Amino acid sequence: MSGPQTPPPAPALSPAEFRARVERLLTDILGLMGYPARLEFQDVPDGSLAVALHFEAGAPAGVETGRRSQVVDSLQFLLNKMLHRPGVERRWVLLGAGALPEPRHRKEPPAPVAPPPAASVPPAPRPAAPARAPAPAAPAPAPARQAKQAPAAAPAAAAPAKRAAESDERTLEVTEDAALALAARRLAEKSSTLGRFYALAAMKVEDRARVLKAVQGVAGVAVAGEGEGRCRRVVFTPGKPAPLPKRFLLPDDDEDGFED
Structure with a gap:
């Protein structure tokens, strides 16, 4: 017995059929939103379809003519999700408010830049290290200095008192x-x-x-x-500890679960 067969891919839509489907979906969505609009179509050289939304009764809040907005971007995302179903040739739709959107520019990866050739420079001669002078002998601490440093040990004695x-x-x-x-x-x-x-x-x-x-x-x-x-x-x-009820205790390794 053979397994389930995958359905054959759907035939590609003609430009006129694709434009009619986009117009039908956009008209239904904008009508449900309460912002009907006149649609203006234009084919883009990269194969996508640009659509200008000319709102008849005013644009939604946050939408300005000729500028991108979260409302138009969300509508564009939803429309492409509905159009790009499995087995259907993908063709992107770009939306613009009050004007045709600008075509998408694909960013080309920057060409690798070859590092400049390293110039062969002869190493400079190392200068001779000067002779080190003998270190002077450390002077003996004066008695007055020792008398001033003696009280510094007093804060250390306060630590045991703080701990106590x-x-x-x-x-x-x-x-x-x-x-x-x-x-x-x-x-x-x-x-x-x-x-x-x-x-x-x-x-x-x-x-x-x-x-x-x-x-x-x-x-x-x-x-x-x-x-x-x-x-x-x-x-x-x-003074008299009480055991916890069994429902608050974790089960032992030999138990199956909690007891009610």
């Missing part, structure tokens, strides 16, 4: 933020009630101190700062 403050934000003295304190207490109560673990990340050290002070006295949850530097966060650990 970050490790225990509760010791910082900060102003109260009522909205942040209320949100922190609600999150602590939610962690205690549901048995869920929560964490607040990407916070300033002052905001972490406000959160830790706001949750003091909330029963059933332990709140503390964990991590260092940018990775430091406030973690809410419930």
